[in-house]
Amino acid sequence: MNTKIFALVTFIYLFSFVLYLISVSSERKKISSVANYVTGLGFLLHAVGLITRWVESHQQGFGYAPLSNFYESLVFFAFSLVAVYFYTARRAKSDAMGVFILPLAFLLMAFASITPGMSSAIEPLIPALQSNWLISHVITCFLGYAGFTLAFALAIIYSLRGTKLGFLCRGISPELTEQLMYTTAAFGFVLLTIGIITGSIWAHYAWGSYWSWDPKEVWSLITWLVYVVMLHSRYVRGWGGKKMAIFALIGFVCVIITYLGVNYLPGLHSYL
Amino acid sequence: MDKKRVALRQVDVLVKFFSSTSLGIFLVLMLAGLSMVGTLVSPVALQAPEGFWGNLAYALNLHDIYHSFLFFVVALLFLVNLILCSLKRLPLAIANYRKKIDTANMGMPPMETVFVDGLSTEIANQRLAKVAKRFERQAGPSQQQAQLFAFDKGRISYLGVYIVHLAVAILTIGAVVSALWGISGQVKIAEGQEVSEVRLSNGTVHDLGFFVRCDKFTVDFYDDQRPKTYRSDVVFTKGNETLAAAIRVNHPAIFGDYSFYQASFGVEEGKAIFTIKDGKGLKKQLKMQEGDVVRFDDNLSITVVRVEANMMNAGPAVNMVLEPKGKHPQTLWLFQNIKEIARDNPGIIERFPAFNPQVLGFYSFDLLGLEDNFYTVLEMRNDPAIAIVAMGGLLLVAGLILVFYYSHRRVWITIEAVNAGISFAIAAKSNKDTIGMTREIELIKDIIRGKQ
Ligand code: HEM
Numbered sequence: 001m002n003t004k005i006f007a008l009v010t011f012i013y014l015f016s017f018v019l020y021l022i023s024v025s026s027e028r029k030k031i032s033s034v035a036n037y038v039t040g041l042g043f044l045l046h047a048v049g050l051i052t053r054w055v056e057s058h059q060q061g062f063g064y065a066p067l068s069n070f071y072e073s074l075v076f077f078a079f080s081l082v083a084v085y086f087y088t089a090r091r092a093k094s095d096a097m098g099v100f101i102l103p104l105a106f107l108l109m110a111f112a113s114i115t116p117g118m119s120s121a122i123e124p125l126i127p128a129l130q131s132n133w134l135i136s137h138v139i140t141c142f143l144g145y146a147g148f149t150l151a152f153a154l155a156i157i158y159s160l161r162g163t164k165l166g167f168l169c170r171g172i173s174p175e176l177t178e179q180l181m182y183t184t185a186a187f188g189f190v191l192l193t194i195g196i197i198t199g200s201i202w203a204h205y206a207w208g209s210y211w212s213w214d215p216k217e218v219w220s221l222i223t224w225l226v227y228v229v230m231l232h233s234r235y236v237r238g239w240g241g242k243k244m245a246i247f248a249l250i251g252f253v254c255v256i257i258t259y260l261g262v263n264y265l266p267g268l269h270s271y272l
Numbered sequence: 273m274d275k276k277r278v279a280l281r282q283v284d285v286l287v288k289f290f291s292s293t294s295l296g297i298f299l300v301l302m303l304a305g306l307s308m309v310g311t312l313v314s315p316v317a318l319q320a321p322e323g324f325w326g327n328l329a330y331a332l333n334l335h336d337i338y339h340s341f342l343f344f345v346v347a348l349l350f351l352v353n354l355i356l357c358s359l360k361r362l363p364l365a366i367a368n369y370r371k372k373i374d375t376a377n378m379g380m381p382p383m384e385t386v387f388v389d390g391l392s393t394e395i396a397n398q399r400l401a402k403v404a405k406r407f408e409r410q411a412g413p414s415q416q417q418a419q420l421f422a423f424d425k426g427r428i429s430y431l432g433v434y435i436v437h438l439a440v441a442i443l444t445i446g447a448v449v450s451a452l453w454g455i456s457g458q459v460k461i462a463e464g465q466e467v468s469e470v471r472l473s474n475g476t477v478h479d480l481g482f483f484v485r486c487d488k489f490t491v492d493f494y495d496d497q498r499p500k501t502y503r504s505d506v507v508f509t510k511g512n513e514t515l516a517a518a519i520r521v522n523h524p525a526i527f528g529d530y531s532f533y534q535a536s537f538g539v540e541e542g543k544a545i546f547t548i549k550d551g552k553g554l555k556k557q558l559k560m561q562e563g564d565v566v567r568f569d570d571n572l573s574i575t576v577v578r579v580e581a582n583m584m585n586a587g588p589a590v591n592m593v594l595e596p597k598g599k600h601p602q603t604l605w606l607f608q609n610i611k612e613i614a615r616d617n618p619g620i621i622e623r624f625p626a627f628n629p630q631v632l633g634f635y636s637f638d639l640l641g642l643e644d645n646f647y648t649v650l651e652m653r654n655d656p657a658i659a660i661v662a663m664g665g666l667l668l669v670a671g672l673i674l675v676f677y678y679s680h681r682r683v684w685i686t687i688e689a690v691n692a693g694i695s696f697a698i699a700a701k702s703n704k705d706t707i708g709m710t711r712e713i714e715l716i717k718d719i720i721r722g723k724q
Pocket of ligand 1: 228231232235291292293294295296297300350353354357361433436437440672675
């Protein structure tokens with residue numbers, strides 16, 4: 001049942017991406033607000049899907065929050081992304097990020113359901129995953145990743161200005177772009193910090209060591225350090241929005257490596 | 273005199289260098305870069321370095337970069353830089369924090385003017401009192417400026433950065449203390465066995481000063497054969513102080529300064545359960561594992577040498593040495609399925625007397641089966657930096673919230689009676705977060721208009 005809901009959500013996100021695209025290229029405010037409603041609908045269904053999955057896991061007798069395997073993490077990543085996007089867009093009164101964020105949400109959902117070998121089944125948790133710290137760890141990390149993804153989208157908007165694709169940044173001023181890039185990255189940074197801390201507490205209980213230089217731990221530290229640099233770029237003489245955008249891009253690459261790349265390195269965190 | 277001044281200037285230059293933000297950025301990137309190298313370099317390949325680059329990498333400790341001298345030095349430089357840089361700026365932040373609320377500053381043009389028709393001064397004051405509730409401090413109206421109200425909140429945000437930097441410094445120190453004085457290692461304890469020493473990860477043997485006994489190890493499975501629970505029931509004993517604990521994954525046990533975590537487990541050569549009968553009808557059942565020695569009666573001693581779950585594909589077997597009094601010791605390979613083996617391989621017992629359960633004539637042996645004997649593997653840790661690191665983590669989060677979700681917001685409102693109503697001129701200033709400030713002003717306007 002839950003996978004069917006997620007499939008529907010996937011298509012709704014694709015649809016709202018198309019709407020956002022039409023709205024920025026035609027500069028029609030109406031379409032953009034329709035796109036917002038469609039996204040909102042998708043988001044609500046997404047939440048319903050997560051709750052359904054949670055209930056279904058209880059019905060099967062395992063009863064765990066749907067945050068434990070690769071499939072669930074992709075679905076939750078997309079969910080966090082749309083949540084953080086919505087919050088930021090409403091607060092800043094600008095939908096310009098929608099045209100970048102919705103395709104990403106769509107891709108994450110599509111990747112979750114069509115990748116061969118990806119198990120969407122609800123499966124019982126092995127002992128190491130039976131921890132409440134897991135839940136807080138996963139939620140905070142993915143909200144953090146979502147913040148960084150937004151900063152990345154804003155860095156793209158920042159660099160597209162004045163190019164052929166400049167029409168994509170019509171709905172947002174350069175100052176607001178820069179400011180939002182900073183606040184979304186800062187949000188991601190705070191959440192990643194909490195994510196690393198809750199992860200350390202969990203590791204402390206599960207493996208006896210709050211930090212073991214496992215590749216995923218190291219890459220989360222690298223990501224964290226890259227964003228430290230980005231957050232300081234205002235204070236370094238002669239560094240402006242451009243350097244900030246560059247670090248938002250580098251940081252996002254680190255996020256991807258932390259999330260996916262280290263599956264190919266040996267360690268405790270591998271999803272594969 | 274001159275020398276002194278030169279020396280001072282040198283110190284000055286050094287401090288300037290070591291407190292610069294650019295150096296900070298460089299060191300942070302350096303830490304990130306070294307960490308990255310650590311995940312890309314294969315530790316195995318560097319165990320036996322080859323060629324110039326291999327040897328250089330080995331000399332730089334790249335096979336264990338996180339504990340290398342280089343990493344340590346960069347971390348220390350980073351610590352010095354962070355502390356100096358923060359100390360340099362701290363006084364200004366404290367001054368900002370201490371500053372009295374600023375009533376005079378209406379130098380800024382009002383951002384917004386709200387005119388409310390038909391409003392009395394009394395209600396206007398009530399509404400301003402409501403605005404004041406959103407702030408920490410209020411000043412005015414004063415004698416000189418009867419119409420000026422000043423509000424502010426969030427001065428603490430000036431200190432956030434320093435709390436964050438302090439937290440990072442504490443965490444760095446914690447990491448160093450942990451690396452230098454923390455110990456960890458794994459210990460294997462079979463069911464029923466007791467240990468008091470642990471081999472540490474650096475290879476040395478550490479005396480715990482107490483005993484850990486494993487009474488029982490259990491593993492439960494889900495229906496689909498995935499593991500559900502690993503559990504070691506252990507007892508710690510130190511003098512006459514004892515503590516019984518069940519260690520599970522995610523649920524360690526703590527005894528004194530040491531923590532024990534469920535790390536792994538295994539099945540040891542099981543125990544063999546067998547019976548012995550002598551010619552006079554005396555029968556005894558024994559349970560023995562490798563190395564056990566038992567005296568059956570005055571005339572026979574038995575040593576179990578090996579226990580095999582599947583000997584030569586012929587099922588469970590025990591290898592024992594039998595020592596009858598006054599005779600040569602005799603080896604026996606006791607198979608559980610000896611009847612089937614003898615049936616399928618006629619003459620085997622004649623050719624290999626050691627397979628004969630009645631090899632000693634007078635005695636006859638019968639292997640009933642093997643019993644699994646679990647052992648548990650516990651991870652032992654004694655980390656003096658846990659409290660330091662925990663404090664650093666808490667401070668870090670608290671500081672970050674202050675930095676990013678608090679801002680010093682100042683608002684000045686001047687009221688003026690115009691015709692039958694009152695005009696409010698609003699000016700505002702924030703040390704960051706202009707979006708939040710804009711929302712704040714919207715709220716204030718609503719309050720003034722009586723919509724809130
Ligand atoms: C991992 C290490 C570090 C972390 C997590 C960190 C964190 C922060 C944060 C959150 C801010 C506030 C940014 C803002 O207001 O938007 C900040 C500001 C600052 N940091 Fe760091 N920092 C680190 C290392 C350093 C280092 C090594 C230096 C320099 C030498 C440094 C120098 C500064 C300066 C000068 C400011 C501006 C302070 C001000 O507002 O006056 N930081 N840092």
